[in-house]
Amino acid sequence: MAKSISLLWGAGSPPCWRVMIALEEKKLQGYKHKLLSFERSEHKSQEVLEINPRGQLPALKHGDNIVNESCAACLYLENQFKPQGTKLIPDTAAEQALMYQRIEEGLILTEKLNSVIYYEWFVPEEERHDSAVKRNREALATELKLWEGYLQKVAAGSYLAGGFTLADVIVFPNVAYAFRFGLSVEHYPKLAKYYSLLKDRPSIKTSWPPHWLPSSQGYDILRDL
Amino acid sequence: MAKSISLLWGAGSPPCWRVMIALEEKKLQGYKHKLLSFERSEHKSQEVLEINPRGQLPALKHGDNIVNESCAACLYLENQFKPQGTKLIPDTAAEQALMYQRIEEGLILTEKLNSVIYYEWFVPEEERHDSAVKRNREALATELKLWEGYLQKVAAGSYLAGGFTLADVIVFPNVAYAFRFGLSVEHYPKLAKYYSLLKDRPSIKTSWPPHWLPSSQGYDILRDL
Known part of the structure; x- marks a missing residue:
């Protein structure tokens, strides 16, 4: 499953980090990822813009589904991989x-x-x-x-x-x-x-x-x- | 159930309106509510601050549970009242x-x-x-x-x-x-x-x-x- 996930990310960005923590907690290690440089404006590259028209990181794909905003991505991952890894939404x-x-x-x-x-x-x-x-x-x-x-x-x-x-x-x-x-x-x-x-x-x-x-x-x- | 919900709101505020639409869709009509005036700074009153320390509207209580941020409140209501009213989170x-x-x-x-x-x-x-x-x-x-x-x-x-x-x-x-x-x-x-x-x-x-x-x-x- 992790193989169908790809993440473009920038180092030290809290929104990127959130998604990476969620991926770890959901035992999705092995996802494809690529570290881009904010300093070199790689977040404005065509590669990012094709996934995230805002030209921001993270840019997350799961199969054909795209979720770039960080809280949205975390909610999506938890809901798609509920039985796997840490349960991130409590019951009560x-x-x-x-x-x-x-x-x-x-x-x-x-x-x-x-x-x-x-x-x-x-x-x-x-x-x-x-x-x-x-x-x-x-x-x-x-x-x-x-x-x-x-x-x-x-x-x-x-x-x-x-x-x-x-x-x-x-x-x-x-x-x-x-x-x-x-x-x-x-x-x-x-x-x-x-x-x-x-x-x-x-x-x-x-x-x-x-x-x-x-x-x-x-x-x-x-x-x- | 609706009786255990109370909403403090201000007119014309998109965040308040979101929560009110969600309450309608989930068939929670009959919830307690009180319209406050932004012009008279009633969102900074003690009544609001006791529920929302940010002094902002909406201020939503469901029983003892408080959810004041608008998207959070909508997500909470859908998850608490899933089988009721409109299904607001799709399956796919x-x-x-x-x-x-x-x-x-x-x-x-x-x-x-x-x-x-x-x-x-x-x-x-x-x-x-x-x-x-x-x-x-x-x-x-x-x-x-x-x-x-x-x-x-x-x-x-x-x-x-x-x-x-x-x-x-x-x-x-x-x-x-x-x-x-x-x-x-x-x-x-x-x-x-x-x-x-x-x-x-x-x-x-x-x-x-x-x-x-x-x-x-x-x-x-x-x-x-």
């Missing part, structure tokens, strides 16, 4: 509610992280304002504190929605990204604990962004948040 | 792939519509730039043309992913919103046809934003797009 209504809620909130977290980390990438020089940078950073801090609160409420050492679910598949790469960009373990102890709980999980370790490995040290843009 | 892998993909892309469409329609609301006066307005409008036009293309590819008079699915529940309010804000029927004929196909569907007609009814005329901010 309470856990499902929490899982779906956290999945979509994960997209908000991604956006707020990007608005700080990639401000200079998204905003042309003549449109940049210190006031906007400050506001984006405050919004990200508020967002991260919300997640600290969520983790405060769940049982100690727990995942986001009971057992390990699609919510963790989708949100963990954001959390790893935040720490990669310097988020303080002291300021966000629950997120740090969650990071520690998950970082050595086989599906996550195997799919860890390759260029993050040599230098465990990332950047410090989020250091003072 | 091909249709599921398309449905999940379009659902998440619906969130991108929402964001691009908001970045144009609410530019002055989101961006403080001293940070506004004509170049940003122009870029946001171009990005929205590109986005809308992508959806024209999607609708070009599906069978004539069709929904987004085969039969009527969660993709339509989630994307239709965006499309109605675009036309409400003046999108040209001539420039986007496929979107206009899709709008016509769906606007009189009972679940949609019943939940139509009440203040849109008296004046069928909306605004013209998207007229020249």
Whole structure:
């Protein structure tokens, strides 16, 4: 089955990483994949555009079916390969509610992280304002504190929605990204604990962004948040 | 069952409208609901904050379960009330792939519509730039043309992913919103046809934003797009 799956991906991209974790959890190892370079704009290549007209990664095919948006791809994979590997959607209504809620909130977290980390990438020089940078950073801090609160409420050492679910598949790469960009373990102890709980999980370790490995040290843009 | 559901909502908000369409389709009429005013900032009231710490609408409770993000709420409702009302998740892998993909892309469409329609609301006066307005409008036009293309590819008079699915529940309010804000029927004929196909569907007609009814005329901010 894994042979009918192909993934175009970029290293260090949380959306790509989500899909790779889902593929590992569903025991779909052996899928075809190709690492492309954002720096060389390979995500805008014809090869990608034929699968994903947005020119973004991931670009995922399963047979003739295409699912490029990361949460969509994870939901699709779980639903297509339900009996295989980890069960990623829980049974109870309470856990499902929490899982779906956290999945979509994960997209908000991604956006707020990007608005700080990639401000200079998204905003042309003549449109940049210190006031906007400050506001984006405050919004990200508020967002991260919300997640600290969520983790405060769940049982100690727990995942986001009971057992390990699609919510963790989708949100963990954001959390790893935040720490990669310097988020303080002291300021966000629950997120740090969650990071520690998950970082050595086989599906996550195997799919860890390759260029993050040599230098465990990332950047410090989020250091003072 | 409907009695155990309560919804706090705001009129004309696509995220609220999505959840209301899903509730209608799943035959959950009779749920408790309360219309709040964005103008009077009632979405920031204690009543909302107790359910949705983001101070946003919708705020949905089903028993003790809370699901506030709109796609999450629609997915939750379909999964909790599967045998009831319209079946909103199709059976085939091909249709599921398309449905999940379009659902998440619906969130991108929402964001691009908001970045144009609410530019002055989101961006403080001293940070506004004509170049940003122009870029946001171009990005929205590109986005809308992508959806024209999607609708070009599906069978004539069709929904987004085969039969009527969660993709339509989630994307239709965006499309109605675009036309409400003046999108040209001539420039986007496929979107206009899709709008016509769906606007009189009972679940949609019943939940139509009440203040849109008296004046069928909306605004013209998207007229020249």
